[in-house]
Amino acid sequence: METYRDLSRAVAGRKSQMLEMTGELVRLESPTEDRAGVNRCVTVLEDWIQASGGRSRRSKQRSAGDLLVGHFGPARSKVKPLLLLGHLDTVWPLGTLKKMPFRVSAGRAWGPGVLDMKAGVVMALSAVRVLQEAKLLNRPIVFLLNSDEETGSEHSRALTESLARKCGAVFVLEPAQAPPQHIRRHGREWHTTVCRCMGLRLIAGWILPTATARCWNWDGRLSGPAVLPI
Ligand SMILES: [Zn+2]
Numbered sequence: 001m002e003t004y005r006d007l008s009r010a011v012a013g014r015k016s017q018m019l020e021m022t023g024e025l026v027r028l029e030s031p032t033e034d035r036a037g038v039n040r041c042v043t044v045l046e047d048w049i050q051a052s053g054g055r056s057r058r059s060k061q062r063s064a065g066d067l068l069v070g071h072f073g074p075a076r077s078k079v080k081p082l083l084l085l086g087h088l089d090t091v092w093p094l095g096t097l098k099k100m101p102f103r104v105s106a107g108r109a110w111g112p113g114v115l116d117m118k119a120g121v122v123m124a125l126s127a128v129r130v131l132q133e134a135k136l137l138n139r140p141i142v143f144l145l146n147s148d149e150e151t152g153s154e155h156s157r158a159l160t161e162s163l164a165r166k167c168g169a170v171f172v173l174e175p176a177q178a179p180p181q182h183i184r185r186h187g188r189e190w191h192t193t194v195c196r197c198m199g200l201r202l203i204a205g206w207i208l209p210t211a212t213a214r215c216w217n218w219d220g221r222l223s224g225p226a227v228l229p230i
Contacts, residue, residue: 010130018122019104021048025088025118026102026111030065031150032089038065038147041088045070045121045145052129054143064155065089065147069163072128072141080168081140084128085160086121087149120173121145142167 025044030037042058042065049056049070059067065088073081092100092112102111109119124143131137144163146156153160164170 007130007134010134011126014126014130018119018126019109021122021126022109022114022119023102023111025122026109026113027097029092029094029097029112030089031091031093032064032148033151034094035061035063035065035147037094038089041118042066042068042145042147045088045125048125049143052125053132054128059159061147061155067147067156067159068145069159070141070143070145072132072143073137073139075140077138077140079139081142081166083164083167083170084124084141084143084173085146085164085170086117086124086144086173087146087156088118088121089147089150090116090118091150117174124171124173 025041028037028040028044030041032038045068046056046058049068052072054070054072056071057069059069061067068088090113096112100110100112102109102114104110128137128141128143142163144160146153146160148155
């Protein structure tokens, strides 16, 4: 498997599984302030990361949900890792699921946290799996899931910043909206930078050794905008 088309086909073959995974996460309500709920999602991700051949490290938190770091790809590499950054908390209060159950209709998935950002988390993990199966994952990937993004990342900020400084680039797995092939900077805080074209093809293209683009160098601050020629 060498081309984007092959990868796209492999991704398309995972569509129903990805929806299933998204549904499983969405059905576990996880508003930021509900530590137990967020931790249930963390446990699911921990299992998925390990089942995907990744190594995971869970950092217990007292007053927020736990933080989870997954590592994929070679343990040693001359190339800096890529950081895939996401969060498992949502803005939706407990009980929203009753009024807004997870469902797929008219080509869209609905439910609390589908968009922001459980589907993004599933997409990232699925991209990693596709690349692993294609034996193309030859660059280290760090997959960080925080638990308090919706309330300002107070507990996760230090870990996120220290990991990001060790990585060559960061993808934030927030929702997609705008025209493809652009990464733009939104707001002053680096964690609010949104990759608007986030998708499996993009992640796969980025991770592939043949990808020539670099979005930005991590030097403590993000600089943008940047364009990915893939
Ligand atoms: Zn978000």
